[in-house]
Amino acid sequence: MPSIRAPAAKKTTTLTVAVKCRPLMEKERGRDIVRVNNSKEVVVLDPDLSKDYLDRIQNRTKEKKYCFDHAFGPESTNKNVYRSMSSVISSVVHGLNATVFAYGSTGSGKTYTMVGTRSDPGLMVLSLNTIFDMIKSDKSSDEFEVTCSYLEVYNEVIYDLLEKSSGHLELREDPEQGIVVAGLRSIKVHSADRILELLNLGNSRRKTESTEMNGTSSRSHAVLEIAVKRRQKNQNQVMRGKLALVDLAGSERAAETNNGGQKLRDGANINRSLLALANCINALGKQHKKGLAYVPYRNSKLTRILKDGLSGNSQTVMVATISPADSQYHHTVNTLKYADRAKEIKTHIQKNIGTIDTHMSDYQRMIDNLQSEVSQLKTQLAEKESQLSIKPFERGVERELSWLDGLSHQISENVQDRINLQKALFELEETNLRNRTELQHLDDAIAKQATEKDVVEALSSRRQVILDNIRDNDEAGVNYQRDIEENEKHRCELQDMLNEAINNNGNKTYLHILNQYKLLGMGNTELQFEMAMRDQIIYNQREAQRNLWNLLMGLGVEEKQVFDLAAKQGITIEDWSSIALFPGLPYRKQTPSFIPANIPFVGHSYSKSSCTFQSYQDPSSKGQQWAPTPTLCREEHHSSYYFMRQEPPAFVNLRKSHDGWVGGSRPASRIDTGGNHRRVSYPQTVNNSSPRMASGPTFYQTPQREMLLNTTSPYSSPRVGLINGATTPSVQPFYGSPRAVTVRNGSYNTPLAPAAVSTKGARNQQRVFGTSPLSGTKGVKNSSYGQNSHTKLYRGGGTKGHSKGNNTQRQHQ
Numbered sequence: 001m002p003s004i005r006a007p008a009a010k011k012t013t014t015l016t017v018a019v020k021c022r023p024l025m026e027k028e029r030g031r032d033i034v035r036v037n038n039s040k041e042v043v044v045l046d047p048d049l050s051k052d053y054l055d056r057i058q059n060r061t062k063e064k065k066y067c068f069d070h071a072f073g074p075e076s077t078n079k080n081v082y083r084s085m086s087s088v089i090s091s092v093v094h095g096l097n098a099t100v101f102a103y104g105s106t107g108s109g110k111t112y113t114m115v116g117t118r119s120d121p122g123l124m125v126l127s128l129n130t131i132f133d134m135i136k137s138d139k140s141s142d143e144f145e146v147t148c149s150y151l152e153v154y155n156e157v158i159y160d161l162l163e164k165s166s167g168h169l170e171l172r173e174d175p176e177q178g179i180v181v182a183g184l185r186s187i188k189v190h191s192a193d194r195i196l197e198l199l200n201l202g203n204s205r206r207k208t209e210s211t212e213m214n215g216t217s218s219r220s221h222a223v224l225e226i227a228v229k230r231r232q233k234n235q236n237q238v239m240r241g242k243l244a245l246v247d248l249a250g251s252e253r254a255a256e257t258n259n260g261g262q263k264l265r266d267g268a269n270i271n272r273s274l275l276a277l278a279n280c281i282n283a284l285g286k287q288h289k290k291g292l293a294y295v296p297y298r299n300s301k302l303t304r305i306l307k308d309g310l311s312g313n314s315q316t317v318m319v320a321t322i323s324p325a326d327s328q329y330h331h332t333v334n335t336l337k338y339a340d341r342a343k344e345i346k347t348h349i350q351k352n353i354g355t356i357d358t359h360m361s362d363y364q365r366m367i368d369n370l371q372s373e374v375s376q377l378k379t380q381l382a383e384k385e386s387q388l389s390i391k392p393f394e395r396g397v398e399r400e401l402s403w404l405d406g407l408s409h410q411i412s413e414n415v416q417d418r419i420n421l422q423k424a425l426f427e428l429e430e431t432n433l434r435n436r437t438e439l440q441h442l443d444d445a446i447a448k449q450a451t452e453k454d455v456v457e458a459l460s461s462r463r464q465v466i467l468d469n470i471r472d473n474d475e476a477g478v479n480y481q482r483d484i485e486e487n488e489k490h491r492c493e494l495q496d497m498l499n500e501a502i503n504n505n506g507n508k509t510y511l512h513i514l515n516q517y518k519l520l521g522m523g524n525t526e527l528q529f530e531m532a533m534r535d536q537i538i539y540n541q542r543e544a545q546r547n548l549w550n551l552l553m554g555l556g557v558e559e560k561q562v563f564d565l566a567a568k569q570g571i572t573i574e575d576w577s578s579i580a581l582f583p584g585l586p587y588r589k590q591t592p593s594f595i596p597a598n599i600p601f602v603g604h605s606y607s608k609s610s611c612t613f614q615s616y617q618d619p620s621s622k623g624q625q626w627a628p629t630p631t632l633c634r635e636e637h638h639s640s641y642y643f644m645r646q647e648p649p650a651f652v653n654l655r656k657s658h659d660g661w662v663g664g665s666r667p668a669s670r671i672d673t674g675g676n677h678r679r680v681s682y683p684q685t686v687n688n689s690s691p692r693m694a695s696g697p698t699f700y701q702t703p704q705r706e707m708l709l710n711t712t713s714p715y716s717s718p719r720v721g722l723i724n725g726a727t728t729p730s731v732q733p734f735y736g737s738p739r740a741v742t743v744r745n746g747s748y749n750t751p752l753a754p755a756a757v758s759t760k761g762a763r764n765q766q767r768v769f770g771t772s773p774l775s776g777t778k779g780v781k782n783s784s785y786g787q788n789s790h791t792k793l794y795r796g797g798g799t800k801g802h803s804k805g806n807n808t809q810r811q812h813q
């Protein structure tokens with residue numbers, strides 16, 4: 001694939017919002033309450049005729065007035081609407097991305113606007129004609145390639161509208177391309193007519209229903225994507241433009257549509273995803289005022305698909321469709337309210353230009369060929385399968401298999417949902433982290449400018465905005481936590497069903513389940529890979545921080561000076577000694593050459609992510625040496641790691657009390673940093689052995705490699721253990737949290753025992769490969785911690801620790 005390089009300039013632009021009011025239909029028999037003035041202004045009259053002039057001037061009517069980039073009345077054709085956005089469409093041929101989506105309540109005319117009729121072709125058709133006309137009339141020697149895909153999101157499941165019997169498709173995040181739909185068919189086309197053929201084919205497969213509000217109501221959101229690749233031979237360049245044309249399903253009120261059963265459920269799903277879209281529009285709309293408001297893209301597939309169009313690299317047009325009928329007043333005002341907010345949304349456009357690398361383009365050709373071969377083989381396989389007659393005695397098994405297919409689909413959805421929720425939580429934490437940093441700077445600035453009243457006022461109002469943001473985000477975080485708990489509960493139920501199926505059935509079924517595990521494991525491993533990447537970034541930043549420390553110390557700066565100065569500037573300096581040793585973050589150097597002596601053993605940064613550290617005494621080392629041989633685990637819902645050990649260990653449980661560190665058994669009295677030692681004093685409850693942190697994990701030197709190794713395992717499950725340099729992937733079929741990868745690396749070769757970690761207890765699970773690290777714990781004093789208790793050393797949040805579930809966990813306050 002040609003490598004896309006970022007062009008020099010990015011242009012920030014706002015969403016273009018056009019409103020289109022459809023004609024009043026005969027059957028509506030109502031009053032027309034919408035007026036469009038000057039092609040920009042939309043007035044919605046109060047549907048209550050009894051309100052008089054006095055009411056109006058005293059502002060007692062429900063009349064509303066809005067102004068948009070473009071407004072079209074009932075007499076306007078789709079061509080009129082199209083003209084207002086044709087320049088956006090034509091830019092696709094020059095390597096820019098564009099998105100056009102129609103938004104409005106059911107029956108307001110979205111499909112009419114996007115698809116249209118023979119006599120009044122819609123925006124999809126008109127856009128295609130423009131693109132092909134431009135290609136045809138292009139005088140340069142550039143080569144063009146146009147591909148097209150068409151998908152629908154129905155009940156939160158993505159289907160390929162260009163495939164006869166499309167399976168469920170999943171969304172993937174590609175570092176270069178953003179959100180992509182894995183397995184979506186993309187067809188090369190040479191004329192607008194061919195795309196129209198495909199469009200009609202896709203539309204015939206789209207889910208529609210007749211409802212009280214609309215004879216052919218679309219029950220799904222449809223996205224037609226046209227990709228234009230332009231090879232500029234002279235300049236050895238390739239430009240890639242992309243146009244997404246979206247026809248959303250319409251929001252509806254159950255009472256109005258009179259729907260029941262499946263239609264009612266569809267309606268609820270449609271409303272949910274539209275609400276998610278509305279929430280994104282809200283958040284994005286107020287971002288110019290509120291700075292870093294969190295945008296909940298992950299709440300639905302629709303918003304994830306539209307993410308680029310709403311905030312990324314895309315010129316975007318929203319066509320808000322409304323009905324003029326008085327009965328639709330609330331829907332109309334609601335649509336216009338969101339359209340009004342959408343005017344504030346900013347996107348950042350840039351040309352997608354890449355250089356033609358012959359090597360790469362050869363690979364791309366090969367991939368294309370292979371892909372088309374795979375799709376041919378798939379079709380042949382499907383044909384063969386349908387030709388095979390099913391023997392009567394196999395019918396029962398087939399039924400069972402189809403039940404299991406349903407179950408595995410639910411499992412896959414459950415996993416995907418959890419991944420999304422956890423990612424969303426990450427993003428939320430990150431956003432609030434930045435908000436808190438800004439707050440800190442603002443407080444500092446306010447303190448400095450105390451005498452400048454105007455400045456203080458401005459800063460204070462900004463401060464309030466940030467505080468609001470933090471509160472909103474915290475609330476959203478709580479909701480995500482709740483959703484994750486729900487999801488975990490569902491996971492447990494599915495797990496029970498699956499266990500039962502495994503117990504009751506023969507080989508075939510079992511194999512089938514294993515196959516599903518394989519798929520799930522792949523998805524999970526992918527997520528862990530992403531997380532490892534993220535931690536690698538954190539690691540790099542921390543290493544830079546450490547280098548800076550060394551530099552400062554090398555220059556003879558007193559560390560106290562640095563801390564004092566930082567405190568004055570309102571900068572929180574993370575205790576990097578803890579970075580090096582504990583939070584499980586990667587560290588390549590085992591020998592930091594400097595540890596500020598007065599920094600507490602466990603520092604806390606402003607990150608909310610938590611970290612658990614479990615240390616133990618190696619039985620084979622006869623108490624001489626502490627060899628952590630850490631197992632790196634993720635704790636549920638946090639981007640942190642903790643070290644765990646599978647052997648029955650002598651655990652050290654550390655916690656910070658007011659007067660220092662106390663230990664469950666024997667806390668480290670000396671931490672070996674390989675170089676300078678730092679003494680940490682503990683109360684006398686501690687016995688006299690000197691556990692010593694030896695070398696740390698080397699795993700994170702190459703997190704990518706380790707994770708990739710996981711993916712090669714045929715049943716790469718969430719609980720893959722890699723022993724000693726990741727040469728022996730051990731695998732257990734286990735359906736668990738994506739966060740559960742554990743990697744052993746170090747001096748222990750003890751074979752891993754089967755997992756004995758309960759899968760119950762959503763918030764509390766720390767899935768480890770092997771026996772529970774605390775089972776058979778030796779030498780634990782103060783064992784009120786009990787089974788599964790361990791010390792949590794919070795890297796962040798200060799006193800704002802997260803209390804996590806029922807299992808006893810000691811938290812550093």
Ligand SMILES: Nc1ncnc2c1ncn2[C@@H]1O[C@H](COP(=O)(O)OP(=O)(O)OP(=O)(O)O)[C@@H](O)[C@H]1O
Nearest residue numbers: 022105106107108109110111112214217218249250
């Ligand atoms: N500009 C227009 N001119 C004439 N008829 C229109 C126009 N816009 C919409 N209609 C008619 O209104 C009805 C509803 O339109 P449409 O199906 O496009 O609504 P929708 O918003 O897509 O609804 P849903 O969300 O339920 O799919 C259709 O009968 C359509 O022909």
